[in-house]
Amino acid sequence: MGSGPVRLSDTLRAPSSMAEHPDYSTGGRGSDSHGARAQMPYLNREDKRQQLREWSEKYGHGRPEFAVQHILDLDTEFPDIEIFGPHCISAHCGPGWVRLLRPALEAINRASGRIHQIKQKFNGLRIYWEPSEDLRRDRFDWLSGGRIGTDPYVAHKLYVEAEKAVLLAEMESFSVCELCGSRLSSRTCKECSHES
Numbered sequence: 189m190g191s192g193p194v195r196l197s198d199t200l201r202a203p204s205s206m207a208e209h210p211d212y213s214t215g216g217r218g219s220d221s222h223g224a225r226a227q228m229p230y231l232n233r234e235d236k237r238q239q240l241r242e243w244s245e246k247y248g249h250g251r252p253e254f255a256v257q258h259i260l261d262l263d264t265e266f267p268d269i270e271i272f273g274p275h276c277i278s279a280h281c282g283p284g285w286v287r288l289l290r291p292a293l294e295a296i297n298r299a300s301g302r303i304h305q306i307k308q309k310f311n312g313l314r315i316y317w318e319p320s321e322d323l324r325r326d327r328f329d330w331l332s333g334g335r336i337g338t339d340p341y342v343a344h345k346l347y348v349e350a351e352k353a354v355l356l357a358e359m360e361s362f363s364v365c366e367l368c369g370s371r372l373s374s375r376t377c378k379e380c381s382h383e384s
């Protein structure tokens with residue numbers, strides 16, 4: 189950066205050490221009843237992968253809704269989108285949704301985005317992500333400029349393709365069994381439902 193004008197967003201850049209701050213990258217910000225932040229240990233990528241394995245073993249007892257290998261495999265396949273990175277709160281859904289998830293993650297990867305959360309909510313798949321820092325800063329500057337015009341996100345082909353892929357996966361999830369991936373009209377097919 190040279191002698192050009194300082195953009196407003198330059199002054200808001202987070203310190204590079206922020207991702208390493210112990211209270212920032214916890215995979216969830218705890219708070220006590222008074223609203224004070226709880227101290228939680230920083231978990232790196234391998235810690236988070238191990239934490240997911242342990243969750244599966246502790247609570248899953250082999251049940252398919254607690255399967256995690258497919259998530260670990262997606263993280264290995266797409267390391268740059270940081271499924272277990274410091275900005276991701278949690279990442280899990282059943283193995284039946286991997287074929288919906290993969291094209292969305294591919295598109296997020298092409299858009300240089302990263303994952304904030306993957307989960308099941310209200311019976312549907314949810315994929316929360318953010319585009320690259322450059323694009324976010326472009327958008328911040330555009331919003332700060334007070335001009336009416338084309339949103340930089342909408343003008344960015346890879347962003348639009350990723351957002352489209354995410355919405356498609358989320359919409360399709362309502363008609364795909366989260367556990368086995370078969371077509372259905374509710375979250376799990378009769379075969380996979382646990383009504384014991």
Ligand SMILES: [Zn+2]
Nearest residue numbers: 365368377380
């Ligand atoms: Zn099923």
